[in-house]
Amino acid sequence: MTAEYRITESRLGGEPTLVVSAPDDSARAVLALRGATLLSWQVGSEATGHPKELTDGYRDEKELLSQDGVRAGLLAPFPNRVADARYHHDGHDHDLLPGAHGDRLIYHGFARETPFELAHATTAPDSARLLLRTTSIRPGTHPGYPFALDLTAEYTLSADELSITIGATNVGDTTAPYAAGWHPYFTLSRPIDDLTLHIPAHTLIRTDASLVPLPGEDARLPLDHRPTMDFRTPRRLGDAVIDACYADLTPGPAGRIETVLTDPATGEELRVWQYNGYMHVFTGDTLARDPRASIALEPVETMTNAFNRPEHAAALALEPGRTRTFAFGVRYASSETPTAHEAP
Structure with missing residues (x-):
């Protein structure tokens, strides 16, 4: 009988986790049920013969609960910032931080701190799929967001790839x-x-000092006018400091938009893929732990402060009874591994 991927329960301190492993332990992922958060993703390395850690996730329960750096957080119902924590929707003003004065920074939604549960799982010799679900986003649960959503996070792990699909169903009446x-x-x-x-x-x-995009078309700058931020031709990061959103992404031959991180010394690559949206890049200079030891490559559906941008209103609107999904993932390739469009 052919061995299959395994899914086992574990804990990070007091927080429940799920460990997904290949039959030969050549691929492994650890997920916290809090926020359906990826804590670790390892793939077998031809160079060392041992699993290689490819993410810089939360290392202990304290880090997970503090959410410092939002490490591998699933961002919903909004990615990045909402300016002044206020927005206008369907004729009503909403305040995500009611009563707060001074620092009114709010960012990355609240799904990342929401408890999920395992709703379904399947395993095969070459992959495992887990469907995590939460029904906790309801009117009155989160200030300034009086809407009812069921969220799902579907993770698929294979030998060299991790795929994620976030789904949201509007179970309310608005x-x-x-x-x-x-x-x-x-x-x-x-x-x-x-x-x-x-x-x-x-x-x-383009953004202001608070990293909120400038109004209207002033926000969009062709990269031909900002060569220091232009990575259309692959180049070394060096000492570049980046916390910026990139738009007008071009799909590759397989239809995926791929942002590629490469180690020139080994030929190893991480191909972060998505089919639509934007790519936000953060070089981690302000992280409390290990600044610039890793880089955030963030597939997002919309730019920052989309809740306050009229041009995003139609894309944001999730009608009652409707479901929307956003799919993305990452593939590891060694120097001997064919790229996605070369693979058989």
Whole structure:
């Protein structure tokens, strides 16, 4: 009988986790049920013969609960910031931080701290699929968001790839503003300064000092006018400091938009893929732990502060009874591994 992938229960301190492993332990992922958060993703390395850690996730329960750096957080019902924690929707004003004065920074939604449960799982000799679900987003649960959503996070793990699909179903009776994203930090076991980055984007989203995009078309800057931020031709990161959103992404031959992180010394690559949306890049300079040891490559459906941008209103609107999904993932390739469009 052919061995299959395994799914076992474990804990990170007091937090329940799920461990997914290949039959020969050549691939492994650990997920916390809190936020359906990826804690670790390892793939067998031809160079060492041992599993190689490819993400820089929360290392203990304290880090997970503090959410410092939002490591591998699933971002919903909004990615990145909502300016001043306020927005207007369907004729009503909403305040996500009612009563707060001074610092009104709110970012990355609240799914990342929401308890999920395992709803379904399947295993096979070459992969495992887990469907995590939460029904906790309801009117009155989160200030300033009086909408009812059921969220799912579907993870699929194979020998060299991790795929994720976030799904949201509006189970309320009013249209809800909604968008999703992912906030992973990736590592190839060396400082990011030594790595090469390729972003197939033609436009940079310009922001103010609070990292909120400028109004209207002023937010969109062709990368031809900002060569220091242009990674359409792969180049070394060096000392570049980036916390920026890239737009007008170009799909590759297989239809996927791929942002590629490469270690020139080994030929290893991480191909972060998505089919639509934007790519937000953060070089981790302000992280409390290990700044610039990893890089955040974040597939997101919308730009920052989309809740306050009229041009995003139609894309955000999730009508009662409707479900929307956002799919993305990451593939590891060694120097001997064929790329996605070369694979048989």
